Amino acid sequence: MRPTNAMTNLPRIFCLGLLVGLGFLGCEKAEKIEVHTIPAEPSPPESWGLDSPFGPEKARFSISATNGMATVSLTVLQGDGGGLLGNVNRWRGQLGLEPLDEASLGSGVQSVNSLGSEARLIDINGTSNRTQLDTRLVGVIVSRNELTWFYKLMGTPELVEAEKAGFLKYLPDWR
Amino acid sequence: MMNALKTNPVYQFFTSLRLTVTLLSISLVIIFFGTLAQEPMGLNIAVERYFKSFFIDAHAAEAGWFMLLKLVQVEGTPLTPEKIINPGWPVFPGGYLVGSLLLINLVVAYYHRFEWSAKKAGIYMTHVGIVTLLVGQLFTDILQEESFVHMERGDRRNYTVSFDDNELALMLPAGGSNRVVSIPEIMLKDKTNIQHPDLAGLTVETEKYWRNARPMTVSQLIDLDRDEQQALRQAKVDQVFAVIQTRITALEERLQQSPHPENRKALTTLKGRAFQQRAEAVELRSLASLLGRVGEMEMEILGLGESDKQLIFNQKNLREMLVAARTFDDQRTVGELFKSAVKGNLPQGTLDEFNAQADHFVPTLRNYREGEMGAMIQAAEKFIIRIKQRAQKFHTGTTEGRLGDYFRFVQPLAPAFDQNDRNQPVAVLKISHKGEALGTWLASCTSEFQQSISVGDQKWKLILRPKRHYLGFHLTLVNLKWEKYRGTEIPKNFQSRVIVEGSSESRPVDISMNEPLREGGQTFYQYQMNQNQLGATVQTVLQVVKNPNWRTAYIGCLIVALGLIYQFLFHLIGFARKRKKAAA
Numbered sequence: 001m002r003p004t005n006a007m008t009n010l011p012r013i014f015c016l017g018l019l020v021g022l023g024f025l026g027c028e029k030a031e032k033i034e035v036h037t038i039p040a041e042p043s044p045p046e047s048w049g050l051d052s053p054f055g056p057e058k059a060r061f062s063i064s065a066t067n068g069m070a071t072v073s074l075t076v077l078q079g080d081g082g083g084l085l086g087n088v089n090r091w092r093g094q095l096g097l098e099p100l101d102e103a104s105l106g107s108g109v110q111s112v113n114s115l116g117s118e119a120r121l122i123d124i125n126g127t128s129n130r131t132q133l134d135t136r137l138v139g140v141i142v143s144r145n146e147l148t149w150f151y152k153l154m155g156t157p158e159l160v161e162a163e164k165a166g167f168l169k170y171l172p173d174w175r
Numbered sequence: 176m177m178n179a180l181k182t183n184p185v186y187q188f189f190t191s192l193r194l195t196v197t198l199l200s201i202s203l204v205i206i207f208f209g210t211l212a213q214e215p216m217g218l219n220i221a222v223e224r225y226f227k228s229f230f231i232d233a234h235a236a237e238a239g240w241f242m243l244l245k246l247v248q249v250e251g252t253p254l255t256p257e258k259i260i261n262p263g264w265p266v267f268p269g270g271y272l273v274g275s276l277l278l279i280n281l282v283v284a285y286y287h288r289f290e291w292s293a294k295k296a297g298i299y300m301t302h303v304g305i306v307t308l309l310v311g312q313l314f315t316d317i318l319q320e321e322s323f324v325h326m327e328r329g330d331r332r333n334y335t336v337s338f339d340d341n342e343l344a345l346m347l348p349a350g351g352s353n354r355v356v357s358i359p360e361i362m363l364k365d366k367t368n369i370q371h372p373d374l375a376g377l378t379v380e381t382e383k384y385w386r387n388a389r390p391m392t393v394s395q396l397i398d399l400d401r402d403e404q405q406a407l408r409q410a411k412v413d414q415v416f417a418v419i420q421t422r423i424t425a426l427e428e429r430l431q432q433s434p435h436p437e438n439r440k441a442l443t444t445l446k447g448r449a450f451q452q453r454a455e456a457v458e459l460r461s462l463a464s465l466l467g468r469v470g471e472m473e474m475e476i477l478g479l480g481e482s483d484k485q486l487i488f489n490q491k492n493l494r495e496m497l498v499a500a501r502t503f504d505d506q507r508t509v510g511e512l513f514k515s516a517v518k519g520n521l522p523q524g525t526l527d528e529f530n531a532q533a534d535h536f537v538p539t540l541r542n543y544r545e546g547e548m549g550a551m552i553q554a555a556e557k558f559i560i561r562i563k564q565r566a567q568k569f570h571t572g573t574t575e576g577r578l579g580d581y582f583r584f585v586q587p588l589a590p591a592f593d594q595n596d597r598n599q600p601v602a603v604l605k606i607s608h609k610g611e612a613l614g615t616w617l618a619s620c621t622s623e624f625q626q627s628i629s630v631g632d633q634k635w636k637l638i639l640r641p642k643r644h645y646l647g648f649h650l651t652l653v654n655l656k657w658e659k660y661r662g663t664e665i666p667k668n669f670q671s672r673v674i675v676e677g678s679s680e681s682r683p684v685d686i687s688m689n690e691p692l693r694e695g696g697q698t699f700y701q702y703q704m705n706q707n708q709l710g711a712t713v714q715t716v717l718q719v720v721k722n723p724n725w726r727t728a729y730i731g732c733l734i735v736a737l738g739l740i741y742q743f744l745f746h747l748i749g750f751a752r753k754r755k756k757a758a759a
Binding site: 031032033034035036037038039040041058076077078145146147149 | 327328329333334348350351352353354355356357358359361362369371373645651653654672674683
């Protein structure tokens with residue numbers, strides 16, 4: 001096979017292209033200002049103060065006001081995290097309430113539309129085992145992406161009442 | 176024309192094989208010293224200054240030379256942090272220069288010697304493949320970005336974080352989104368007057384910048400003084416112990432010459448007591464008691480009289496050491512008193528307020544239990560001089576922002592060079608809007624707290640943090656697995672299960688050590704797993720590589736492989752034909 005002109009010149013054109021390409025080596029990336037538009041990062045209600053997470057908690061906030069104190073926490077567990085009934089009864093136990101059975105569970109929990117059909121809310125009053133004070137607990141359990149998310153607002157009943165709306169509003173963004 | 180080119184000295188120089196050998200030799204030298212220099216300079220700086228530069232500077236070369244001397248056990252002068260950070264004059268060709276020249280040499284020689292022949296086509300193709308790999312690597316070097324993302328179960332991220340770079344982020348909420356203006360740290364370091372159309376009239380000016388520093392509260396500033404006093408006290412205590420040790424050794428030697436079982440037993444007990452006291456936090460009273468006991472043993476074993484000058488508690492320098500250690504104790508006490516005195520008494524946190532409190536401190540102390548605190552007053556006077564100097568040196572002078580309200584001082588730290596350490600920059604920023612000064616803010620990489628800047632109706636957020644590279648999708652970590660070989664602590668498998676949420680679909684993906692996730696032009700490799708104190712695996716770290724040039728390596732390898740296959744088959748067929756012909 002006899003080489004054509006194009007075949008003879010091809011390697012030379014390649015060489016020339018490479019040498020031009022080498023010129024780009026001097027073009028280091030310059031550090032410059034960048035602008036990004038990103039989805040808004042959720043921020044908690046202003047009355048919540050950032051606190052140190054306790055045990056397996058992922059995040060914790062504390063709220064102090066003239067009418068009492070409360071804490072807000074988020075815990076994420078693998079799978080169903082012990083199941084709805086088990087966790088509802090655990091929370092009830094923290095306030096000294098009798099456990100529910102499977103049959104009465106339905107009446108003890110409510111759905112939360114903003115968090116999807118899987119989300120369940122529990123709102124209970126009792127006496128805290130730890131402080132022996134009147135306490136209210138608003139808890140939300142959501143199963144999502146092979147994980148279960150436990151959101152809990154617990155504290156003085158009057159303060160929990162005042163914070164409940166803000167708590168429920170923040171939950172869809174709090175991940 | 177070709178003949179004219181062939182006689183051109185520059186062309187001859189670049190086609191020369193001597194140049195190839197010389198450049199390869201220089202490469203060996205660069206690699207050798209560049210590898211050595213990684214110990215004092217850290218991996219990133221050494222790679223930057225030896226391999227990713229056209230020339231090696233004098234300071235980088237000094238680091239390599241110092242390590243070579245250390246290797247042959249010759250004492251050299253270690254590099255100062257300033258020299259490690261700041262390059263010197265160029266003294267030797269760097270990786271980029273040698274690499275570029277090698278490539279030019281290879282290409283020009285190829286051009287010069289090329290003659291079309293089917294017999295050599297495979298070899299030519301192989302060379303083209305090698306050149307493609309070489310050039311591809313150089314482009315990768317320039318274009319590739321490496322970052323990481325660390326997540327705990329349930330964490331959802333739409334960004335990765337740079338290993339080394341930091342950014343000053345100014346964020347403005349707009350509807351359901353945030354506009355993030357990312358200013359590279361280098362602009363803060365260079366104290367550039369920063370303006371940008373997206374900053375809507377805001378100007379950021381760096382008043383002070385520290386590459387690595389620690390913001391401090393007033394209490395922490397006083398604690399810094401306490402720690403220094405503690406170190407000085409410890410040095411004095413160590414000196415006293417060294418004397419005690421020497422004297423005990425002398426007594427032991429004497430007892431070896433003239434054995435005395437009872438004294439031997441007492442001396443052994445004393446030695447044990449000295450060891451025990453040294454291991455614990457030493458009270459000066461017990462140290463003095465220990466010294467007294469050593470003196471008694473000396474009187475007993477060496478037969479010294481109470482007036483004997485050799486006697487341990489007659490030594491003036493020892494008494495001075497104890498007095499000095501006592502003085503440092505007083506200084507610490509004064510520091511704690513001053514901490515209580517300033518607590519809640521610095522409403523504005525200015526230096527003037529601090530100095531006024533300091534000036535007021537000694538007279539207040541003097542009035543307290545008058546006449547009974549002579550030594551303490553002296554200690555307080557010295558303390559106040561020191562703490563005022565420190566405050567002057569470390570005070571930030573910020574006027575706005577919650578971070579600056581809390582941390583009024585900044586302690587500069589030595590830059591971190593180790594690959595596993597990260598510098599924590601701190602800056603004092605003067606911010607103005609359309610020429611009107613808004614105040615000065617403290618920004619620090621040590622805090623994730625976002626501060627506010629109010630400009631009319633707009634509320635900007637400000638934070639200095641590790642640089643974020645935003646992704647066009649979200650990652651949520653749902654599970655992680657850390658498997659070990661049975662009966663050992665050796666990792667067998669790290670695996671992270673993530674949900675990739677794009678704009679239209681979401682899907683679960685398992686990322687393990689040899690199965691990265693490729694998404695949005697980036698590759699996510701399983702990098703590290705972290706456990707909590709109870710041994711539960713709680714955090715995964717993924718290394719993220721963005722390399723727009725990643726195909727070049729595959730193309731280069733393919734060309735090399737095709738060239739080799741062609742060459743092999745060409746010769747094989749030729750050989751087979753010859754055999755066939757011979758057989759016929």
